Amino acid sequence: SQTIHQWPATLVQPVGSPLSLECTVEGTSNPNLYWYRQAAGRGLQLLFYSVGIGQISSEVPQNLSASRPQDRQFILSSKKLLLSDSGFYLCAWSPRPNQPQHFGDGTRLSIL
Amino acid sequence: DAKTTQPNSMESNEEEPVHLPCNHSTISGTDYIHWYRQLPSQGPEYVIHGLTSNVNNRMASLAIAEDRKSSTLILHRATLRDAAVYYCTPGAGGTSYGKLTFGQGTILTVHP
Numbered sequence: 001s002q003t004i005h006q007w008p009a010t011l012v013q014p015v016g017s018p019l020s021l022e023c024t025v026e027g028t029s030n031p032n033l034y035w036y037r038q039a040a041g042r043g044l045q046l047l048f049y050s051v052g053i054g055q056i057s058s059e060v061p062q063n064l065s066a067s068r069p070q071d072r073q074f075i076l077s078s079k080k081l082l083l084s085d086s087g088f089y090l091c092a093w094s095p096r097p098n099q100p101q102h103f104g105d106g107t108r109l110s111i112l
Numbered sequence: 113d114a115k116t117t118q119p120n121s122m123e124s125n126e127e128e129p130v131h132l133p134c135n136h137s138t139i140s141g142t143d144y145i146h147w148y149r150q151l152p153s154q155g156p157e158y159v160i161h162g163l164t165s166n167v168n169n170r171m172a173s174l175a176i177a178e179d180r181k182s183s184t185l186i187l188h189r190a191t192l193r194d195a196a197v198y199y200c201t202p203g204a205g206g207t208s209y210g211k212l213t214f215g216q217g218t219i220l221t222v223h224p
Contacts, residue, residue, distance in 0.1 A: 006155075032210060044156070044199075044214035059211070090155050097210030098144050098203045103155030 002027035006091045006104030014112050019064075019078040021107050023091030026072065031093040033074040034101060035066055038088040050074060051097075086111045116200050121219040124190045132185040132218055134200035139180055143202035146212065147174065147185045149220075150197045156214070157196075159185065161203070195222045 006023045013019060025031050035047040046059045048066035056066050063082050067075045074091055088108055092101040117135040124130040136145065144163050148156040160167055160174045162183075167174040173186040187194055199217040203210050 034212075036212075038214075043216060044212065046211050046213065049211070088153075092155070094210060099210065100146065100158040100161055101210070101212060102158060106153070106155045108153070 002093075002102065004091060004093055004102055004104045006107060008107060009105065010108045010110075012110045012112060013081050015083055016080045019076070019081050019085070019109070021076040021089055021091075021109075023074040023076075023104055024072055025074075025093045028072070028093070028095065030071060031095060032097060033068060034092040034094075035074065035076050036090040036092065038090060038106075040087070044090070048076070081111050083111050085109065116202070116215050118198070118200060118215065118218045120216065121221065123221045123223065124187075125223050126191060127189050130187040130190045130194070130220065130222075132187075132198050132200075132220065133182065134184070135182045136200065136202050137181040139202045141180075145174070145176060145180075145183050146201050146203050147172070147183075148199045148201065148212075148214070149194075150199070150217070156199065159198070190220075190222045192222050192224060195220055 003026045033050045036044045037047055038044050048058055050056050050068045064078050088106050090106045091104045094101040144161050146161040147159040149159055150156045160169055160172050162174045162176055175184045197217040197219050199214040201212045201214055
């Protein structure tokens with residue numbers, strides 16, 4: 001069966017520090033991968049998606065970047081965090097577009 | 113993006129059926145209707161999805177209006193574990209990547 005792992009579960013970072021969140025999927029190949037952010041009391045916002053290794057598309061301009069160095073690995077990064085980067089970050093995968101997406105447990109990021 | 117409208121909250125008693133409505137009047141012809149639910153501090157969990165016909169799975173049923181402008185998620189016998197925030201979202205079938213855009217969702221409270 002397929003599983004998705006996302007870490008860390010919680011993270012507290014100072015403003016201006018770098019960020020690296022990692023997501024890996026097991027039990028499938030060539031998944032579509034997604035990074036979402038869920039701000040407190042707000043809906044889900046798609047940040048990045050990837051349909052293959054090295055292929056990254058950004059939904060909104062921001063202080064974050066994403067990379068997909070391996071088929072089942074998706075990394076969310078920032079060189080210098082802003083206060084507005086606080087939120088609940090979720091990684092998800094699906095076998096194909098328009099198929100159900102399966103989410104990781106998320107990372108709660110707090111910026112101080 | 114297609115917009116969705118859901119009631120902010122609903123309540124049910126255990127063992128009773130629950131009907132969660134969603135309006136998606138601007139949905140495109142190729143968008144599937146997805147339903148997810150989310151517990152606090154957890155990633156969303158896929159519940160069910162459909163395009164035109166009513167759908168059933170082990171978790172729920174999905175009734176889709178003939179004009180596709182609304183749908184209803186049906187939990188046949190609510191349990192305490194069904195208490196969560198429920199999101200309906202049109203999957204971006206017209207794109208190449210299947211973007212999900214959650215709104216505020218419906219908070220379902222289940223009373224013992």
